[in-house]
Amino acid sequence: MLEKIRNFSIIAHIDHGKSTLADRILELTGVIPPGTEVEQVLDDMELEREHGVTIKLTPVRLNYKGYILNLIDTPGHVDFSYEVSRSLAACEGAILVVDATQGVEAQTVAHTNVALNHNLEVIPVLNKMDLAQADPERVKKEIEEMLAIDTSQAILCSAKEGWGVREVLDAIVERIPPPKGDPSAPLRALIFDSHFDPYLGVIVYVRLFDGKLRRGMKVKMMGREEEEIFEVMQVGVFTPKMREVEELQAGEVGYFAAGIRNVRSAQIGDTVTEAERPAREPVPGFRPAKPMVFCGIYPSEGTSYEELREALEKLRLNDAAFTFEEESSPALGIGFHCGFLGLFHMQIIQERLEREFALHIIATAPSVKYRVKTMKGDVLEIDNPAKFPPSQMIEVVEEPFVEATIIIPAEFIGGIMELSKERRGELLSMDYPLPTRVILRYEMPLSEIIFDFFDQLKSRSRGFASLDYEFKGYKPDNLVKVDILLNGIPVDALSFIVHREKAYRKARFLVDKLREVIPRQLFEVRIQAAIGSRVIASQSIKALRKDVLAKCYGGDVTRKKKLLEKQKEGKKRLKRIGRVEVPQEAFLSILRVERKQ
């Protein structure tokens, strides 16, 4: 039985053609009719298609030449590297898709390393061979030099045109080993994803390593501190639609439902076992989802707090890595402090709130979680600059650091090193796997990466740079909190944490930017940036001088009234801080400032 199963993933850098190849594989195995081309079946969210990356994983069971192939998709963005590692942990092999016109990129390296660490059989596939710029020899060399993978059996393919796809399927059968496992041992099933179904509760996606899973079994998750026992209500496989089966056995991939109400009860990477006869060891590598980037999300014009809360709850149902809690800001009112895996994850959530739920929101600038050691010896974890203690109470501030891997064509090295230095990066290593390619490894504060570092990388390398990063730990640095005051009133939502050396410049930029975006008002507005009580930058917006309707007679009362009412409506969209009316745009100024710098 196990001999006839192959569990595999497709790994690739963004845009190298993973989804297209998956579509072709589905067509060839009869899962979808040929010609469903544009619909990339596995990416089921509109946003994924737009961003060109997969966020949610959808496994699918395929039949090919008497074999059962389980394709476990992986998300394509650096924010989701942990999810990728769990997907790969559920497989015995991986198809490594490399764009034959581009070559090896940062995520190619990162994902391949994960696959190799899990002892996966990696099958290199050179995609986009239909394009004239395809350079298979160069790319093969890169794969050998940069990934240490033998390319003698690399498959040349054009997923778009459908060439070489059958060879890929044959290689899966021939080269990827079948799963191992003991069906009679206690259940050991790795959770690699889940989604929430309104009728069945959480649908848990699992790969069984040992044992069996069938209806009526009592199961629990080994990584949970509080023990929760669930009774399995349904077991099934993905075709890719959910199809109920009698049982799942060691080596198989499928799902179960057990009336689980909260995705947090079945987190990605955790191991499902029998309640009565637990396995001795879980599948290694579980790490509870931990948000790394935070921002405030507040309701704005026409959107109520309740609507926003409901939407956030719905999103959280499907996303164990997304957290939120209520917070109130004197400037923005009542809203939510939200946590995300990374900036991209944050953008996805913000966009879904606006598009799927049609809400109007104000999101504050993102922040990381700082560790503040106080004079009293307490250690505070603070992910909201507004909540920083006064500077005289702080002994030291530590911030999260990552190890960033940047791959670029050698010609761009100067600009990229300059950028990394600006972002307080410390060079760990510089390798030339090929004379034309450089791999830079930096230790860098996460806070420097979350503010459009990636966009900057791209723009300074004409789009060629690729980036991957991994959380390393906390390090102390000379960090200060800068407050922004409007007519002397601090605006909590505009406070930011910054390295002392950069404080002056950033404060100056922000103050200037605010001067641009805050409209002139009836009264003069003073904008100040301060560290503690010391003002480090200031600007003022002169009071409005002339704003008056010249005429209002009998014939135009209605029209002039509407005009003034429109002006009044415009004011509603402004947040009033003291007597200053501040447009929402102002709260995004911090982000813009980073960009300008």
Next chain:
Amino acid sequence: MEERIAVYIHIPYCLNKCNYCDFYSLKIDEDETRAFTLALLEEIKHNSSNIKAKTLYLGGGTPTSLPTPLLKKIIESARQSFSLPISAELTVEANPETLDEEKLNMLIQVGVNRLSIGVQSFNDDLLRFLGRIHSAEKARSAIRKAKELGFENINIDLLFAIPGQSLDDWRRTLEETLSYEVTHISCYSLTFEKGTRLWKDWQMGKIQPLEEELSAEMFEEAHRMLTSRGFAHYEISNYALPGYECRHNLCYWRGEPYLGLGPYAVSFFPPHRLRNPSLKGYLKGKQAKVEEVVDEEERKKERLMLALRLSEGIEKSMLRENPLVEEMLREGLMEERGRRVRLTLKGMLVYNSIVSNLL
């Protein structure tokens, strides 16, 4: 006895449309003026049974662009139909180009006692820029003629903040206006209204509105010069010698009812505000349509918005609880006069912002 109300008659014709004008006006078509006059006389008659006028105001357009006999007929008919008292204010708007002796004599003869002359500027370059058909010289002679023939109550309309205009130029225009010893002066800040030639030129980047600071200084300069010569700054854009405030326009600013006749004219019979059809429909005898139902809430808003244009201001009790009012008083944008509040000069300049905050 019935309350008398303000009656307005809209004459939609002009010799030529000015570049900045967004009023309902059309180039005069002599052949059409007779049909128009008949329709208007019909409308006057139709409304006369239950309405008595306390003021009569012929605006436009350019009422004096009509052939003298037609205009005469209209005024006579309206006076009589609405039983306008002999002492009541009867205003006719005029373009200097249309004011010859014959017309002026006719106006006096039918009882017009207030003439509002659209002078705009005494600078020929600016007049050309505005698309006015008359010269400064023509305006001068029209004013002299009107005074000579016996008009005692004359308004002169002026425009400021015209692109290319200097503060000195504006002072000279004001000074010259004062020299004619008229009773009323309107000083309008030039605005770029959508759909006008001026607006198009601005959108295409051919012209720029005058810089805000200079335009504000011109507003202040008018206030200084005219008030020092005995004029009361009684409405944002209007100045009058004591007793010569325009009674007709005061009705609008005080939120009182009014009847409007002629194409596109608006009437206000609370809670209804009605608008006549444009000329085409008007000539076909189409009726006015309700433009807006002004309920109590809306009426309050309108009172606020209109009264704050006036130096008499508004009863303090009419303002809703708003901490901003205190701020505005403190900042010298408003001032208290007994139980009333009004905008200061500084406040008038930011009327829109203030009103939109208080609405």
